[in-house]
Amino acid sequence: AQTVTQSQPEMSVQEAETVTLSCTYDTSESDYYLFWYKQPPSRQMILVIRQEAYKQQNATENRFSVNFQKAAKSFSLKISDSQLGDAAMYFCAYRSASMDSNYQLIWGAGTKLIIKP
Amino acid sequence: AAGVIQSPRHLIKEKRETATLKCYPIPRHDTVYWYQQGPGQDPQFLISFYEKMQSDKGSIPDRFSAQQFSDYHSELNMSSLELGDSALYFCASSQRQGITYEQYFGPGTRLTVT
Numbered sequence: 463a464q465t466v467t468q469s470q471p472e473m474s475v476q477e478a479e480t481v482t483l484s485c486t487y488d489t490s491e492s493d494y495y496l497f498w499y500k501q502p503p504s505r506q507m508i509l510v511i512r513q514e515a516y517k518q519q520n521a522t523e524n525r526f527s528v529n530f531q532k533a534a535k536s537f538s539l540k541i542s543d544s545q546l547g548d549a550a551m552y553f554c555a556y557r558s559a560s561m562d563s564n565y566q567l568i569w570g571a572g573t574k575l576i577i578k579p
Numbered sequence: 580a581a582g583v584i585q586s587p588r589h590l591i592k593e594k595r596e597t598a599t600l601k602c603y604p605i606p607r608h609d610t611v612y613w614y615q616q617g618p619g620q621d622p623q624f625l626i627s628f629y630e631k632m633q634s635d636k637g638s639i640p641d642r643f644s645a646q647q648f649s650d651y652h653s654e655l656n657m658s659s660l661e662l663g664d665s666a667l668y669f670c671a672s673s674q675r676q677g678i679t680y681e682q683y684f685g686p687g688t689r690l691t692v693t
Contacts, residue, residue: 497681505687505689507687509682553622557680559680565634566624567682
């Protein structure tokens with residue numbers, strides 16, 4: 463079974479600085495997808511960025527980028543120029559690409575990101 | 580762009596009562612997922628539907644049932660409610676024919692059982 467681990471329960475960063483959130487996962491599959499979701503105090507679950515395992519190039523979305531290390535099974539999220547609106551709980555999630563899978567997301571425990579003004 | 584709609588947004592019920600949560604997926608999305616998220620926890624998968632058929636079942640109690648209708652909206656029925664059922668219930672939808680199948684979440688229904 464696949465597992466996702468986020469070892470940082472809480473991180474803090476100064477506004478305008480850069481912060482990296484860690485995520486590792488365990489799987490025997492070769493094809494899968496990885497996601498970072500953001501959950502602000504409103505508790506809306508918002509997709510931040512996604513990465514296809516077959517792609518070597520790291521995904522980027524504006525100030526958000528990932529460092530995907532497939533061999534190490536690591537998928538970290540880098541937030542550049544942190545803004546107050548980035549304060550939220552961040553969840554890392556895994557999804558199998560197998561046609562035999564049920565497509566459910568496997569979630570990490572989350573990292574609470576605090577932005578210091 | 581249209582998003583996933585959930586109703587009601589807030590619901591207060593007493594123990595042993597019944598609750599029905601509704602989810603309207605993004606148009607042309609054929610798969611619906613239900614998740615339960617307790618305070619300070621990550622979401623727990625309950626059940627999913629693809630093309631109106633149940634496709635997978637997670638940690639859904641036997642007191643709960645769900646279905647997807649012909650218009651693709653889904654309902655989660657919860658009976659004999661317990662205090663421990665108090666949580667945020669998310670519905671998410673995706674399109675299996677899409678390239679990455681990412682799931683888009685609704686705003687959630689906050690259920691409080693007293």
